[in-house]
Every structure is written in structure tokens, then in C-alpha cells.
Amino acid sequence: MPSVLVVEDDPSIRQSLIEVLAEHGYAVRSVGDGFGALREVTQTPVDAVVLDLGLPDLDGGDALRMIRGISSVPVLVATARDDEAEIIKLLNAGADDYLVKPFSGGQLIARLSAVLRRTSHGPPGGAAHTVQGARPAPAAEPLRATTVGELAVDPGARTAYLAGRELHLTRREFDLLAFLAHHTGQVVSKRRLLTEVWREPYVDDQTVDVHLSSLRRKLGERAAAPRYLLTVRGVGIKLVAPR
DSSP states (O other): OOOOEESOOOHHHHHHHHHHHTTTTEEEEESSHHHHHHHHHHHHHEEEEESSBBSSSBBBBHHHHHHHHHHHEEEEESSSHHHHHHHHHHTTTTTTTEEEEEHHHHHHHHHHHHHHHSSOOOOOOOOGOOTTTTOOOOOOOOOEEEEEETEEEEEETTEEEEETTOOOOHHHHHHHHHHHHTTOOOOOOOOHHHHSSSOOOOOHHHHHHHOOOOOHHHHTTTTTTSEEEEEETEEEEEEEOOO
């Protein structure tokens, strides 16, 4: 049974989150402040953290960075801040995903399940969802080291260099770049990225947009003046060597 730490200072919201998670088979612990969250993560490790940003003692972004300093536990940020720059900042600080308030219990469970599938723990009852008689999915083709222009991506070493300078990417940014590099020159749809990189086809396309925006910035380009990441309007994105 995966365990989840809910960090939320509003008692009514905290109780609602606990009830939703418990109903879906999660073991839930909760605290109402940032330092309590740090204490819980340190003393009794959990499988995931749902972190509210409006905490009474610490800014949620600071709490996230402190958690990242002591643990690699997946963190799902719950925030009322829907500004793209703020979301990029949170992802760069180590958030694995985010939910913009207000959100439904269904959205919470879907995002949390996706985060856990991408890590070592599956969601509760995951095996029970296997279809009788269904063929197992084919093993994913291993990603190979790729050089595109001055960009070098090595999935095995999980390193990426641009003109000899190492790029400091979040886990999801690297996965996204490595997948696009593996399919250099091919237009890849956002749905395919969500299915094969996020492994969650029902997440909002904005998740891809936010990560692409951050990745572009680290590659030294903008959507209006792309070099490596070209958007094919209405179709998808492709990685190419700059001309």
C-alpha cells in the first residue's frame, strides 16, 4: 500500500484530501506546515508527497527545495498559482508534477497514480486493472546516445551537453529531451509524449507545454525563435539540428 504525506494547512481541505486518498487505497499521513513535512520525510519515509504551497511557516517553494535536499520522494505540488513562469520554477526546483487549485479528487488520484507509475511504486490495486487475456505491452526500445548539432544526449549516463556545457535538467526535462533526441527529425505529438514519456495519456497537454518551455530556455532558445525544438502547428514537436 503506497503511503502519501499530505502537507496542507487548511484543516477542511486536508481532511478532504485524506478521505479521497484513503478511499483509493493509500496510506495517508498529514501535517499542516513545512517544517512538519521535513520532519516526516526525514523520520518516516513515504512514497509520495502532496505539497500545498500556502504554508504558514515556509513558502511552499522553499519547502520543496528543502525536501529535495534530503529526499528523492516524488512530490506533487498543489498550487493556486497558475502562472507558467511560477510552474516552471516549481518543476525546476524538483516538483514531479502539479495541480492547480481548485481540483477534483479524480484529478488528484490520476496525477498521483501517474507519478507513482513513473517511480518505483505503482498506485494501489494496479495489478487488478490488468485485462484478462491481454497481451503484455512490448518492451520499450532502449534510447541510444545521440548527437544533434552541438547537443549530445546520453540516456545511459543521463547527461546532456550543449556545445560542451552540461545542461542541468530536471528528471522529466531529461526524459523528454532524450525521447525527442531518439526520434530526431520526427514530429512527435503531445499525446505520444504523454503516453511514452509521462506514461499517462490523460494528463493535460499543458504539462508538455510547460516542460518544453523550460527545456527551450535551457537550450538558449524561444518558441518564437527555435533552434532545436521546432513546433509543427497542430501536429507536434520535433528535435532537429540548427541550420
